[in-house]
Amino acid sequence: MKRILFALTIALGLNASAGISADKAMAKFVYPGNKTVSVAAPEYLADSDVMVRMSDDGKRIVSVSPSDGKELETLLDLGATRENKLDEIDGFTISMTGKQIMVWTNQEPIYRNSVKARYWVYDTHSRILRPLVDDANARQRAPIFSPDGRMVAFASADDNNIYIKKLDYNTLVAVTEDGARNKILNGVPDWTYEEEFGVLRSMVWAPDNLTLCFLKYNETQVPLYDFPLYEGICDTNEDYSLYPGSFRYKYPVAGMKNSKVSLHAYDIETRATKNITLPDSRIEYIPRIDYAFSPDRLIVTTLNRDQNRMELYSVNPRATTSRSLFVEENAKGWIEPISYEGLVFTPDFFVVSSGRSGFTQLYQYGYSGALERTLTNGNCDVTAYYGYSTAERAHYYQCASGTINRVICRIDAKGVVKELSPSTGTADAWFSPTMKWMMMRYSNVNTPPRYTFHTSAAAPKSLRTVEDNAEVASRYSDIPRREFVKIPASGTSPELNAYIVKPTPFDASKKYPVIMYQYSGPGSQEVRDRWTVDWENYYATQGYVIVCADGRGTGYRGSEFRESVYRNLGYLETIDQLSAARYAASLPYVDPSRIGMFGWSYGGYETLMSVAAKGNPYKAAVAVAPVTDWRYYDTVYAERYMLTPAQNEAGYRSSAPVNNIADMNSRLLIMHGTADDNVHFSNTVEYISRLLAAGKFCDMFIFPNQNHSIRDCDMRLMVYSRMLDYFNQNLR
Template identity: 40%
Template sequence: MVVAGQLVTHGQSRPIELADVAEKGTFAPKGVMAMRLIPGDRAHYSALKAGMGILRYSYETGEQTGTLLTFTDLPESYRKPSDYITSPNGRYILLEYGPEPLYRRSYSADFQVYDTQSKALVPLSAHGKVRLPTFSPNSTQVAYVWKNNIYIVELGTMLEEQVTSDGAVNQVINGAPDWVYEEEFALTTGLFWSPDSRYLAYLRWDESDVREYAMPIYGEALYPTEYRYKYPKAGEKNALISLHVYDGKNLKNLKINTGLEADQYLPRVQWSPRGELTYMRLNREQNHLELLQADLNTGKSTVFFEERDACYIEEPTDWYLTFVPDSPLFIVPSERDGTRQLYLCSMKGGEPQQITRGRDEVKRVYEFNPTEGTVYYQAYDGSPLNLGVFRASILQKKRKGKKLGRERISESQGICSATFMGDYYVLGQQSVGEVPKYTLHSLNGKQIRLLEDNHELKAKLAAYALPEKRFFTFRGPSGDTLNGYLVLPVGYDSTKRYPVMMTQYSGPNSQEVLNRWEVGFDQYLASRGVVVACVDGRGTGGRGREFRKCTYGQLGKLEVEDQIAAAKYLQAQPWVDAERVGIWGWSYGGYMSTLCLLRGADVFCMAVAVAPVTNWRFYDSIYTERYMGLPRHNAKGYDENAPLFYTDALKGKLLVMHGTADDNVHFQNTMRLTEALIRAGKQFDLFTFPDRNHFIYGYGARGYLYTHMDQYITENLLR
């Protein structure tokens, strides 16, 4: 076993309680408050302070230097906004009230428009709660979505114009993503203003032919109600998506010609700084990506970049396309050399020029600084366990066969991230042995001030007996070196034998084995005398294209092989009780823990599965087909690794927990598994959470879940 790092153990005697990690948030580190840009002011930022107002602060000192809005100046019923949006010119502030969540990222809310010049406060719309209010770049208009239609409000007169009229629930959505785009492409809006504010581009989803999924909502009334929404499962019909442009000058809508193929994806739309409308086109199999430019007069589209992959293109993101202002140049990530790196390309064509190179893959782009000619990004830092923040110049000459230069701006090894704001950035840093710390820097790298170092949390930790966390590696069944971590019980004695609880997620491009700070359920279990182990197997991120995409078309097969191999490796250690090895996980991790218990019946004595997928045919089209292909082309891959078909093999103890209103991994998965286990004559344990979604929270549900799991582990692993 190779130890790569460890958490310093504090030597006091106070134990970690389950409520500390499951309910109270005793060890939750502090972050920093949102720092919003103030238009035209490079020295200050704004932030909302509850009970006071929207205040102005100095970047350099952190001191309050003024007030943009004092809440006591507003009518009493409007003094507690949940959030705010400032117009690009700073004159108007949209105040948000009473947000109501829809799905993971979407919600509706009441919005009031505050005019900083006239001090007037007026409703954005007479319709009540609306979605996605978006200022035009010239700050004269706000576009929003109400009942699946798009409206534009002229702020000078507060007159409203309806842009679309065909929106209808479970039929047509204008300007707001459907469920599967929001969930699997992380697309948060379908509204896109042109830089000159003349045009509003928008996406339209026609989901008329998408099949509905229905969920009973038990509530508190005498009879349950039913929630129905469009959910395309793997191989089923998707919504038909189209791109349109509304011309505010001529009051006309233009439909963009996005190609002859209707069964495709348009996961991103973006205006270039020069006013060119561009969008991303992805085929149904998600192995051919194109970037196109649309003609605003004819609607015709022209491809200016494309990528193909034998397996799949990684999930599109907001940062995939980064334009270089005042030029036809742009930056995109690509795996063409075997790892995910950045390339400089031109809309005029030509060979892409590599900006970054090496084994350390790029994780995300933060921004491009035109003054410096540099791109700021996050990438792995010498190991898949570490993430650093870097910058690289796009002006470097391509040096074939040599590593291109990059400058590391993060200061320590661990998990580092950054948020950029004009001339400054906030640098976040943490590691296994260091609680999260946040510092403010100028673009030249100079630290301006410390924002948060979580010293109060450090002092609190000194009173607890914390388990030790160690990283290790071992050789998996494929010959690959796999990364893992152990959380060892307080007072760990290598001459004793301990039960082991394996935890994992294992999904494509995910990672759990990272050099980050955490005191959670792992540490609680270890404080009870359980060794907690986690291994990132094949298919996980940070190891290059081949390692990540080898699971294509056979999700679950190689991942289960690696988890079983990890369990056997641990069983061979003298300090492990080989008869007491369990595994648990949530979502994809729940799918894996179930399948591991069935395929590794002689290895694992128990498993806990929370909200598990039990057959990939039940999951949504975009995610599943990206990694599995279409069911009609890969029926064997879908069925060979579905837990439903291995229930005869169950030997150990199995606990399944699921929310009945899970809009993501449907409760259907657990019900079908239950039926299969009944038919196989296999006893197992089931716990359901009424009206809870995929995250199982609210009214004590999260604490209840962990308490039930803790009891199950006590009965079956600590016996």
Template identity: 35%
Template sequence: MNQIRILALLAIVICVCFQAIAQQKKVSLEAIFKEGVFSQKSVRGINWMKDGQYYSSFKRENGASQVVKMNVSTGEEEAILIDGNKLGINFSSYSFNNDETKALVATEVESIYRRSSKGIFYVVDLATGVSQKLMDGEKISYATLSPDNTKVAFVKDNNLYYITLENNEVHQITTDGKWNHIINGAADWVYEEEFSMAQAFKWSPDGQKIAFIRFDETDVPEYNMQVWGPLYPQDYKFKYPKAGEKNAEVSIHVFDLGSEETTLVDAGKEKDIYLPRIYWTGDSETLAFIRLNRLQNQLDLFHANTSTGESKTVLTESSETYVDLNYNDNLLYLADNKGFIRTSEQDGFKHIYHHDMNGKLIAQITKGDWEVTEVVGVDEKGKKIYYISTEKSPLERNLYTVKLNGKSKTELTPALGTHSINMSPDFKYYIDYYSTANNPLTVTLNTSKGETIKVLEDNHDLTERLETYALSDKEFFDFETVDGTTLNGYMIKPADFTESKQYPVLMYVYGGPGSENVKNSWGGTRDFWHHHLASEGYIVVCVDNRGTGGRGRDFKHSTYANLGDLETQDQIAGAKYLGSLPYVDATRIGIWGWSYGGYMSSLSLMLGNDVFKTAIAVAPVTTWRYYDTIYTERYLQTPQLNAAGYDDFSPITHVDKLKGNFLLIHGTGDDNVHFQNSVDLVNALVAADKQFETFYYPNRNHGIYGGNTTWHLYNMMTDFIKRKL
């Protein structure tokens, strides 16, 4: 009798649950892409102020830009520091000088490539509210106030300048700048994209010198990208070094404002190198810089005398594979030239190291089979370092503090999820941007001990809206491949999921070196498209293959010299694992991806033609011979040294294996992964007599957006999945 009652009660509970789901709304494409229903709020433009008791924050009031002064102890707004209404300037960014008497604001900013831009800049006197327009409103790039508050340096037409604010006098530092030939003080295309830099100059601490990088790209081959729209399409030609081709010749220079002389810094005799970073040390007489060889398997740190240009090597790190600058881009010089803090993967995991000024190792500060993902700050007075790591799991990001001697490690953010930190210069407070896979962003103001002072944003309205929709939680899982490798994944099921049914599966992949999609963090718009597909009866799954980040050097470097091989094996293994689950229809498994993910989805459909039924490739690399030097050669060496690594796992090589449904999408204005990749894949597919679908977006770049584009793209992909999966 009790068993009958329990079963009856269980049936009632299930019925109530299904009724609740039925009353909730389905996630529609309109809600995602037209109405912005699932957009989360944040707190942006936060800059800590010098006294440590205040921070400034960017906001919009009545459609105008404002910068407000916030009290740390109360969390309340105390003053408006910059008022766009009064200035008549609708600015989009701002920065203060060191003593917070002036601010630099930018308006009418237009993007050039991913990180580069130009705009109209003003210097605002915070006491009087008077603004000074730079260069009579001509658009300039990377305007930067000098440390002594008297000048602004910037780049215009590939030349480096500075303005004396007192008399508005313009000083031209370089004169040889020329489009597609010489760039002074700004990065070329490939440095910007692959070394994550656009500005390539820095003021000395005393404001009397400017160090800058010069790019001579005269001999770099041009890429010609047609711009459609006029009666006669126009050519847009820019320097893009494809794998194995000539790079720009780079050099470092220091301009002395007093003598007006420029000193060339000695970076060695070899010219086929990279010089991706410059740093001022504790004084204006010593400039540090990093040099990488062409194959990026040796990194050298130099210190140079800025008066003579003479340099010496203080540290060298080499690898049988590569030394990843972007992954280890944490170099901080301590006050009074006491040494520097850096990160390295040299023991197999990314950790923090302390060196003296001669490069001698003082201590390895963090250790373990986990990675430091960011050095947040070094509190020299308190002899502490604040950092974010994966110590709990590759899926998590938490804040810790540790003494410079490696002792007294303390976790400050125990909540599982992803924490991004903005710490005050005096290390008394920090702002925590925190989310999980199933909870949107919460922004809090905290003491350095981890105590919350105030919640700045909790996305309460979004959370309430989410409750009105039929959504299932993102579930994490792992599985073992045939060779015993454990891979992490996540799964989004239909809200009315039941194990007694069989569902089609769409896998989502990126999979490139050092990337990570399977993380306990809020996913945003693309995740809600996946939720829409779940509402239509699909299970959406993502698996991080070998080569991805967060799991140490060996896991990440396992794909070295042979991109596409192990990664595709792992996606196929993931599909087979899913196909073994009782609630998955193994005959209806698809895969989609963008960029590297488009490369992966193409290969997976071709090499896994017995497993995958359907694939979508958006803006894919189809042969690494068409991609840039820095990224491609880091992982594959040059085509001259490793032709097989370029060709054996090119989708173009495997078109004859295509059996399933294939949709290929690209923007013709893609300056990153050129439309040429898709054109050549189409040619190869036609030659192999393979049927497929394709779509191009005129003049759209790698992100394929603008106007109605995003809505159109996801509508088309949704339709294809419904027809073909």
């Protein structure tokens, strides 16, 4: 894993690089482990204020006091278990009763966030440790304890079926039998749901332990996609030494058929499964199912295919009846993911995030479906809802104060809002189940993340510092920093949030080359007051000015700004990036003849759109893993912003880099991993085909067997080393 992969370079041009080595001096800037010490989100025993964590030696799971961080007792000692012994574990979770602990080993990634592993259950009374499945080669996915801790439901990574382990009897019961790779998934999502809805588990236990509800994904009619795998020398696979292998999976591109998703309820006592049919034929997606503190109240969240209508149903799984509980529609755009991802249910009400007012705000609804209270208002987007304290009668949330900051707030029963974190910078929070304790992570552009514990009352008391990253602050004390600016409105482009990183040492009398960096995706944000150390800081030490601007379509400036790109991605973003580039060119210390551009993923897409704009100032550009036609991308993401190709043929045509070649005259480097399961390598192939047909060329750098992140075996360092070399060739 420490060896550097020899990356194949394909030069489609006259001035391809003769080959370089990785810039080792850049390593401390681009590797996350070198940047800060991260503290994991705290875990608690259910409905309590007692924390649990691994001991420092990794051999015990212990309970901890939040107030002082001291160990209270050992819950599991790997050296003292009965029946089975484990030298180490990859992680753990504890049942709601606290009497059982599930640990896992042999963890392997599946896609971006999903994993499979071998799971074990430990009984804290008997100290017996047993595998969930006896077969040592079997792997499980997404296991979940029943509320009483006496059962575990899980999906088999081998056959896509759901099983229940009854811990009292050490027996295994099959819930489904129709699972099959690339056909049927039970209880775990398909690729699209995981990638675009963030779903990792699609099964929930009833509070009375008598029912397991789950989703079934029938992807039989979803087209297969496959890409080659090579022997390589990064995680070498000798099976492919002479002939490439391949990876095949279901990937629906825009306009194609999705998985058919259905809802089912399994009765623990009768072992019968009931099919639950929802009444609206417009339902295309079910991104969430949640029990809301009652066995006859399963909340099913649904979306139509256009993703501009969200409806919640309250379902009685045993009676298989349902009623509409809540509807949200957006005639001007799409339902923002926070609306369904951020749903929070309490015993008496639920809280919804909605952009109906023009900014994302919080609304409290009763289970009758009636609006009980508008919790927040104003011209500030709420970015997270943390929960409700019954003791304090207060809600806790995060908002984008001043658009580039993140502030933790508390609103009480009288509507009084109290800021619990500084008004500038970025604060995130994790609360105990009772909302009594809060761990806060705070940083700003000059301060690395500081993790502290607090009480969460109206006047929060700071209890202790978990990590202040003082060593990190010292190590990076002299690096170039971001300076936040407002780019003035110009033509049709509005005022834009931006930052500039200047070279060190900086000489105002010099004329420096500029790299314009952006991501630009809908709802995203790059310009934020938080600690970052990355390639841009190192490039500034090499004599580059870095400028980044968040154009229209990006987040946290209200719905109108974000939704302005609807049905026509790439058009307004390009206008705004050109406005930002003209602003950069006007700076007295910038050489306007040496402007470059860089972006990754959506940022790579926008880079290709920008270098094809008439009169653009970009002398050179680098696009990593770019989308080159939204018809090649997955249904959920592409159609959320563009609808289907049949509904928006002109929009798809004008927004595709493959159709915008004529005015592309910049030096261009494209980098892509051949095993990218997100933005397929074929995007790059098709773009280059259009370049060749137009008599144009670009440079290319391929990363064999690398996925969308391109990070294995020092590859992230290679990406930024190759990019620096390319800009040095063309902007110096």
